[in-house]
Amino acid sequence: MSAARPPEGARTAARQREGTSVNPTSRAPFPFAGPTAPWFALAIAAMAAVVLASNILVQYAVEGPLRDWLTWGAFTYPVAFLVSELVNRRFGPALARRVAWVGFAVAVAASLWLAPARIAIASGAAFIASQLLDIRVFDRLRLGAWWRAPLVATLAAALLDSAVFWSIGFAGTGGPWLSWALGDLLVKLAVGVLMLLPFRLLIGRQLARAGAAL
Numbered sequence: 001m002s003a004a005r006p007p008e009g010a011r012t013a014a015r016q017r018e019g020t021s022v023n024p025t026s027r028a029p030f031p032f033a034g035p036t037a038p039w040f041a042l043a044i045a046a047m048a049a050v051v052l053a054s055n056i057l058v059q060y061a062v063e064g065p066l067r068d069w070l071t072w073g074a075f076t077y078p079v080a081f082l083v084s085e086l087v088n089r090r091f092g093p094a095l096a097r098r099v100a101w102v103g104f105a106v107a108v109a110a111s112l113w114l115a116p117a118r119i120a121i122a123s124g125a126a127f128i129a130s131q132l133l134d135i136r137v138f139d140r141l142r143l144g145a146w147w148r149a150p151l152v153a154t155l156a157a158a159l160l161d162s163a164v165f166w167s168i169g170f171a172g173t174g175g176p177w178l179s180w181a182l183g184d185l186l187v188k189l190a191v192g193v194l195m196l197l198p199f200r201l202l203i204g205r206q207l208a209r210a211g212a213a214l
Helices: 008-017 037-057 078-091 093-114 117-141 148-169 177-194 196-212
Strands: 020-022 029-031
Touching: 037 078, 037 093, 037 117, 078 093, 078 117, 078 148, 078 177, 078 196, 093 117, 117 148, 148 177, 148 196, 177 196
Parallel strands: none
Antiparallel strands: 020 029
16 A cells, blocks of 8 residues: 655645755656756856857857848857856756856856957847846746746846947947847747757756656
8 A cells, every 4th residue: 555645735735845846737857956066167167158249249240131131149149048047957047147247247257358348338238238137037937848948038138238239339339239239139039939949958858857756
């Protein structure tokens, strides 16, 4: 004869004590893993590398008919949202914010050496504002369908990032910054949608463990 299962309320409380939140609709647990130093360092390095590369690439327009509409930085920057959302998903919003702030400091410091000061300042302001928005939106939506939180968070953060970065970094410079800003935003949105695939693949193991725990 099998032992009686504890009531759902007791199981929910136990999961919360273990750092696990529970979706009240699906009853699916979303555990926050304890971060290790290598994972924390890897996340910060990835974030800083993406922002630094984007700060350099944004200074180079795509040649050809898209020259007045697009820079190469638009293709690399959305990876920063992927990094943030993966950290948020696995370790929770508190650690995601820590990664954002440390990555912000490292990237801005390096950008001041490799990019004009105005771009470094614009990038820093846009980065931290959009990252904090991304983290907040993702956390509010994490209990829904797996794709909703990263998609909505990325779209909202990309819009804020483009508005802040281009208005601070390029307004009044004489270049076609408005068309660059629009092209940049459209590419960020497209790449953000494409980033759902690696996001789903990378969290697949975590979702499988959550299903097995039910």
